[in-house]
Amino acid sequence: MPMATTAGVATDVVGTAPAPVVSVKPVTLEAPGRGEELRVRVSAPTTGDELPVVLLSHGFGSSLDGYGPLADFWAAHGLVVVQPTHLDSRTVGLAPDDPRTPDIWRIRVDDLRRALDQLDTVEAAVPGLGGRLDRSRVAVAGHSYGAQTAGSLLGQRVLDPAGAPGDDLSDPRIRAGVLLAAAGAGGADLSPFAAEHFPFMNPDFTTMTTPALVVAGDKDDSPLSVRGPEWFTDPYHLSPGPKSLLTLFGGEHSLGGIAGHEIRETTDEHPGRLALLQRVTLAYLRHALGVGDADWTAVRRALAESDAPLGRIESK
Template structure:
């Protein structure tokens, strides 16, 4: 596959520190964050990454390790829904976890200096003017809120603007589409916060979806995961991966049990394309993104399709 040969900068060793603890009054417990960074380089852009339902700061190594080795600093919180915390369903915080997740990402943005100082040798090397938000599955909706996505709060009936001007770009992996009649009965009963609007999601974003991601949360099928692209305004790109299910070939972790469609080649494609997109969207270097688009378009047996507007 041609895109596999897409050039990237040389990988560098990575240092990763966990947990860095941020005080979080009212959350029930402090926020734990993992920070991964290349050991060399300056003016390093930042990615805040939101994990999928039940995961933690220990997940998504295939993405995080690649991004950090190629010049990004990645911040990963453990949200309250993580299996590592064991929050019971009847906990009073459970109905508001979707909102708590967004607050976790904002808390990271508010304390970048503290997080930077927690990693030996990282002080003074961040570029806090170049920050992206990314997330997978439930984490895609979480990151999407910072990009302008709005959730109709099932308790208040309000769709608050939780966007953050510090975020300049986003990558949403396997992210839920619109709610209402598109939701399955299971989703309506168990996930009442799955009712996003993309009408105000104006921040430049790459949406990554699998054409075999047949979710039990919707009656529509895999195209539901493309809603963040088709229903949002502004500069957007969509990478549709052929044959990919919800784990998109294995981005959730190395040999993770939830990966139903293990495909190292697909993961390598995602690594390179997301890296190139973020360098473009954060105004670091647009040539990599142009090369990636051409490489995929020229491929005789592509693993996906890329479109932009």
């Protein structure tokens, strides 16, 4: 029987029915020297054992309350999702002249590492989750600013003004990543505004060796770059394999609405595009974490065979 399709992707690539999800927030983690408590949201299925963990880093200004369309979907299909609130969140209200501001990009990376270091606390905070985590299967994901944060844990470095790579912030506990609308190369590719205000936006992808899925919208024309939407494909093209790239046709920076349903900053709300993104990212995470390859094979085949796909997947 042929697979039913919607938006150019199979609807039944997810092998199991969604489970009920329980979310707990805020879970407070120790963060000495940060100046603020680290608050995270934990979402987990109510059933299943040996559950992989995904750290999900939000975009600029968001919080642990964002990205429900991804966090809820992943959790319903067998992943435990941990979402920190970073210092740039509007809910924190950090003053622009706060001395921590220039270092927020690094503090963000530390936030994810702290969450991983304190998985015992994370696990204990969710009723019924005890003993059900698979700590050998951990991935990191992020959108926009959060994608740069996630990329650092995958091996991406920041070049200094002389072009020398900065510290290696990668973490060997991370087995895979999903980078959603991640910024591309720095230097001459940045707009004057970005070059002046965001010196950390000068990535070196050649050291980003951990497997990852890069997601880019072909209509995501950012004011941070002079190159246009293809700038967001740099993390795929400039990094070593194994990597995959999902290009969403018609996708802008919100990639169909990943930040939430009917969220004000979403300019390209599209249920079909969002459904495609949900299924592809879940299938990739299951594949990259060694849970199973069937969904990843099915979703790639469905897109390749569709008469009107909403996206394209390529791999290296």
